[in-house]
Amino acid sequence: MHELHEMSGGTTAVPHMRRRLHLVSFRLLRGAIVYLGFVAIFVLFSVALRDNGFLTIENQLNILRQTAFVSVMAFGTTFALSAGEIDLSIGQVVALSAMVTAVLLRDTNALIAVPGGMGVGIVIGFANGLLTTRLRVPSFLITLGMAGIIGGLSRWITQLSPVPVLDATYTFAFGSGSVGPFPTLFLWTIAVLLVAHVIYRRTTFGRQLLATGGNRTAAHYSGINTDRIRIASLVICSSTASLAGLLYVGRLHSARYTLGDTDLLTVIAAAVIGGTSMAGGRGSIIGALVGSLVMGVLNNGLILMGLAVTEQMIARGVIIIVAVALSLREAPER
Amino acid sequence: MTEMSAALADLPAEPVVLAARGIRKSFSGIEVLHGVDFTLRRGEVHGLVGQNGAGKSTLVKIINGAYSQDAGQVEVNGTPLVEGAAGETRRRALAMVYQEFSLIPSMPVGQNILLTCEPIGRSGLIDDGEVRRQAQAALTRIGADIDPDDLVEELPVGSRQLVEIAKAISRDASILILDEPTASLAPAEIRVLTEAIARLTEEGVSIIFISHHLDEVVSICDRVTVLRDGEVTLVTDTRDVTLAGLIEAMLGRSLEGALAYRAHEVDRTGEPLLRVTGLRNGRLRDVSFELRRGEILGIAGLLGSGRSEVMRAIFGIDPLEGGAIEVNGARVAIGGPGDALRAGIALVPEDRVRAGLVREHSVADNIMMASWRRVARGGFVDDGAARRVAAGFVEQLKIRTAGLGQEVKGLSGGNQQKVVVAKNLSATPAVLLLDDPTVGVDVGSRRELLEDVRALAVRGNGVVLVSSEFEELSGLADRVLIMRGGAIHAILDRRAGDDLSNEALSRAVQE
Secondary structure (H helix, E strand, O other), X not given: OHHHHHHHHHHHHHHHHHHHHHHHHHHHHHHHHHHHHHHHHHHHHHHHOHHHOOOOXXXXXXXXXXXXXXXXXXXXXXXXXXXXXXXXXHHHHHHHHHHHHHHHHHHOOHHHHHHHHHHHHHHHHHHHHHXXXXXXXXXXXXHHHHHHHHHHHHHHOOOOOOEEOXXXXXXXXXXXXXXXXXXXXXXXXXXXXXXXXXXXXXXXXXXXXXXXXXXXXXHHHOOOXXXXXXXXXXXXXXXXXXXXXXXXXXXXXXXXXXXXXXXXXXXXXXXXXXXXXXXXXXXXXXXXXXXXXXXXXXXXXXXXXXXXXXXXXXXXXXXXXXXXXXXXXXXOOO | OHHHHHHHXXXXXXXXXXXXXXXXXXXXXXXXXXXXXXXXXXXXXXXXXXXXXXXXXXXXXXXXXXXXXXXXXEEXXXXXXXXXXXXXXHHOOEEEEOOOOOXXXXXXXXXXXXXXXXXXXXXXXEOHHHHHHHHHHHHHHOOOOOOOOOEHHHOOHHHHHHHHHHHHHHXXXXXXXXXXXXXXXXXXXXXXXXXXXXXXXHOOOEEEEEOOOHHHHHHHOOXXXXXXXXXXXXXXXXXXXXXXXXXXXXXXXXXXXXXXXXXXXXXXXXXOOEEEEEEEEOOXXXXXXXXXEXXXXXXXXXXXXXXXXHHHHHOOOOOOOXXXXXXXXXXXXXXXXXXXXXXXXXXXXXXXXXXXXXXXXXXXXXXXXXXXXXXXXXXXXXXXXHHHHHHHHHHXXXXXXXXXXXXXXXXXXXXXXXXXXXXHHHOOOOEEEEEOOOOOOOHHHHHHHHHHHHHHHHOOOEEEEEOOOHHHHHHHOOEXXXXXXXXXXXXXXXXXXXXXXXXHHHHHHXX
16 A cells, blocks of 8 residues: 555656746746837837837937836835735825825925835835724725725825926936936836845845735735735835825925826836735745836837827726737646 | 334335445555445435545545546446546435534625525526525524524634535535534534434434544444545444444554654652643643653644644743743743743644745745744844755755755655755754644654654653644654643553553543
C-alpha cells in the first residue's frame, strides 16, 4: 500500500509540470502585456500622429506633466487594492485638499498650508480605515459615502468659489516649475514612485499588506494585525490623493471644488492595467506608472487627433474597458 | 426502525432499488475500490461506514454519477446507469443530501425547495402561492416544522438539513444519500432527523446513511456495509452486529505500514511548557491539561467534540470566556494569533486553504508570512535571508516544488500542508498545535509530515496533535485526550499502561 502511493508521486509529477509551465507562461504574458501595450500604442501614435507633433519634446513633457496626478494616485490605489480594499473617495480628497491648501496659502503660508493640505488625506484615510474595520463594512461603501461628505465640504468651504494661489515658491515647487529640463511634476512622480516601490516591495509592511489582501484569514492566522494593515493602506491611498490635490493647485495656480472629480476611473484603470489585482494580494508600483502613462498617452493622442471633448469621453470609456479586460483576464479555473 | 425490520424479517425481502456490482476505480494508477458490491433495498436505511480513505465517498460519487467507474455497474431499479441524458433521467431517483451546501442562504425555504422547478401560473410568472404550498407539502411529508417563508440563513443547521431532504423528495427522489448528516447536529435535532428518516422509509424511500458515529448507525440503520481499504469487509443486519464488531470490520487486524510508536525523552521536571486550566467558551467546557517539553499530546474526538475548538481557543481565534493559559509557568494573555505566536504557540489550522495559505503567492512568501520581521532590519526585508530561511524549510520538510517562486496553488495537497507547517515553524514556536494536519495529504507526504512532527518533539518542543486518524495518534502520541461535547472525557496515558491502539481509541471516542 505504502509503496504504491510512493509510485503515485512519480506518476503525477508529469501533469503537474505541464500545468506549472502553462501557468508561468500565462503570468509572464500577463505581466508583460502592459509594457508591450505601452510600446505598441506609443509606436502607433508616433507614426499616425507624426504630423500632429506627438513626438516633439514639448508634447512628451506635456504627457509627463498631465500624467503626474494620475500616477501619484495610482501608486496609492495600488496599496489599497493590494490590501483587498478600495478607495472611491480619492477624487473628492483631491478637491478638498486643494481647497484647504489654497485657503491656508491665502491666509497663512506654505509651511502651514502644505501639512494642512496633506493632513486632509491622512485624516480621511484614517477615518475610512477605522470605519471599514470597526463597522465591518466593505471599504467601497464607506469610501463612497465619504466621497459625498467630502464633496460637500469642498463646495461649502468657499461657497463654490475658486481660490487663486499667488505664492510663486509654492507653485514652482508643486507643479509649475522645472529643474533643468525636468518639470517638477515629473520629479514628484519619480520621488513618490521610488518611495512607494521600496515600501511596497522591500518592507515587512509591504509583505504583510500583500498577505492580507491575498487571504485575510490566513494572514490573521499568521499573526498579522490585518486591521492595522488595512487602515494603513487606506491612509496611504488617501494621502497620495492629497498630494495630487497639492500638485493641481501648483499647476493651475488656483483651487476649485471640481478638481480631481473625473480622475477616479482613470486611476483605478491605471493601477489595474499595471497588473494590480482587484481582489487583492498582487500588484506593482512600476506597473501603476506604466498604466498611468498608457492612459496619459492615449489621452494625449485623442486630443492630437482633434477629437471633440464629447468624443474623447466616449473613446476613453471604450479604451478603459478594453484595457482593463485585457489585463484582468484570469487564468482559466481548473 | 428496529421494529420495522423485525416485521420485515418474516416477509419476503423488499426489492433491490439500487445495486452496485464489482465497482472498481483507480486514481492516477492506484486502485481505491477493488470490486465493491453494494445493494440497497426499498424502504431501508443502509449504513455505509469505514475509516477516512476506505473508499466510502468514492463509492457514493460513483453511485450519484460524479465519478465514472473503471469496471462494474450501477443499477437503479434494475436498469444500468449509463452516461449521458438517459442516465441523467434515471439518476433523478437519486439525491445526495449535503449538510447545507446546495441551499441559497439568502432565499426563503420554499424558493429553495422548488429552485429551478418553480410552478408557473397562468400569467407565465412564478406562482408564489403554489411554491409555498408544494414546499409545505414536502416539509410536512418529513414531519419538519419549518415555515416555507423563513430564510435559510436564519435556520439552525439541523433544520437546513431537513430543508435539503425536503428539496430532494419534492423532486421525486426515492433514494437519498445522507453524508455525515448528524455531524453538526444537537441531540434534539438528531431526533427530528431520525423521525424524518422513519417517515420516508415507511413511504418506500431508501436511504444510504454515511456516518462516523457508529452508535447512530446501529440504532438508525437496518443494514450496514463496512468498507476497508476499498473492499467490503462486512454486510449485515444491524440487529446482528455490535459496536466492537463494526470497529473490527473497519480496522481489520493488521495495519500494514502503520507508524510504530517510538519512546523519546519527555522533560517532566519543573514547570510544564504549556498549561491550560478551565478553558471555557460557547464550545468548550472546563478544559484543562498540561504539555511537557518533548511531549506529543494527542486529542481524539468526533467532529464537533471540541477538539478543534480547543486549538482555536488557545491560538486566540475564538475568544475565551474563562480559563488561563500559561507558557513555562507564566500566564499569557492571548487576544489573537499575534499574541499566541509571540508567546511561542503556533497553529497548523484545520482548513489549510482558507486559513493557512495565500494560494496565489509563492512558496517562499507563504513560508515567511508569519516571520517577515525575523529577516528584516529597520522594517526592510533582507530578501537573501528570507530565501535562505525558506530554502532551509523546503529542504528540511522535503517540500516538492519547482522553486521558491512557485505559486503554492500548483503544489499537491501534501506539499501545501508542508508549506503551512514550515510557515509555523519559521516563527520558532515552542508549542506547535496541529489540527488534523493530514486531511487530503497523500500517504507518502503524510508519513514525512508525521516524522517531522515527531522530530520536533524529540528536539524538545511540545506538540498537540488533533487527528481523526487514530493510527496517527497511536503511532505518535505519549498521551491522548478523548474529547466529547466540548469537554475532556478521558485521558489515556501510555506511561500508565493505557492502551493507545487504534482500536482502543476508536472505542474510546464512541463510548
